[in-house]
Amino acid sequence: MSSTRIAFIGAGNMAASLIGGLRAKGVPAGNIRASDPGAEQRAKIAAEHGIEVVGDNASAVAGADVVVLAVKPQVMKDVCLALAPALTDNALIVSIAAGIPCASLERWLGEVNGQPRAIVRCMPNTPALVGLGASGLYPNASVSAAQREQAQQLLSAVGIALWLDEERQIDAVTAVSGSGPAYFFLLMEAMTAAGEKLGLSREVAGQLARQTALGAAQMATTSDVDPAELRRRVTSPKGTTEAAITTFQANGFEALVEKAVGAADHRSAELAEQLGR
Incomplete structure (x- = not known):
């Protein structure tokens, strides 16, 4: 250009x-x-x-x-x-x-x-x-x-x-990428708060959450396999990661994400109708 x-x-x-x-x-x-x-x-x-x-x-x-x-x-x-x-x-x-x-x-x-x-x-x-x-x-x-x-x-x-x-x-x-950064910020907030409750300082817990998000995103972006496979590779049977993932899924994590992204999609369409008049 x-x-x-x-x-x-x-x-x-x-x-x-x-x-x-x-x-x-x-x-x-x-x-x-x-x-x-x-x-x-x-x-x-x-x-x-x-x-x-x-x-x-x-x-x-x-x-x-x-x-x-x-x-x-x-x-x-x-x-x-x-x-x-x-x-x-x-x-x-x-x-x-x-x-x-x-x-x-x-x-x-x-x-x-x-x-x-x-x-x-x-x-x-x-x-x-x-x-x-x-x-x-x-x-x-x-x-x-x-x-x-x-x-x-x-x-x-x-x-x-x-x-x-x-x-x-x-x-x-x-719904996916426009609003998406806020979803990840919310997860980082929640991980930081959970880390605090487990005895970490807020500063340490926050740094760990942010760096983990950055590293995971970089791995997903540069890897030749999809995120589902990356998740499986770090989820050892009967290990700590499996305990956490099982808890997420038992409480409807995927369905909740689908519902949330769907709500953003619906609201985007509503706003287009209102603002385009």
Whole structure:
């Protein structure tokens, strides 16, 4: 993307992580521009990444090949309606706002030569802030092969980026990886508390839980076998791990996870219905 001109509408944490990832991948600062209503945030992003950050959205997107919509879902409609006249005809729109369907973005951004604008809807997650994100991407029918590659490179700058076959799957991505970091944080909290009750200090128990989570994730990511097999390999018959796993399963661990992720999926669909009006 070294020659692609990229504009970010909104310069909050997620936009900043993408900008940092792009700069780390060698995209020149002169090819990236951002806008944000907050003067303090504009100064911060400009200083950290060496890019131009302005207060006017229309100025930010002038001549941009890719426009990243990184504003809160509640203001997306107003932002899109005001931004539409300033966009170049061939600009790719990448939305990282949760809950806003492509159909709504198409309606708010208008058409070009009788066709909807090229839009990729994306669901990233917060580990993108440390370069370990997981994103699901869905393109509308107007997105070209070259534009798919642009979106792929954009999101791959902060982690993995996976294409979806149906837009409805964005809700499942939200439930699994979008909300997923909080599930692991909750498990780390619970393990830390349990360790304390067994006599460890909170600091020691917390460090052990966090490092174990990091190590397990690294093993699962780099191994040539799936997590189920990794679990079996560390679960010795009649050992300590088996005692813990048996307790988890006896109390419906898998069913509870399925129910929780299903609830997140359902809520994601509800929000899309509300926010896309």
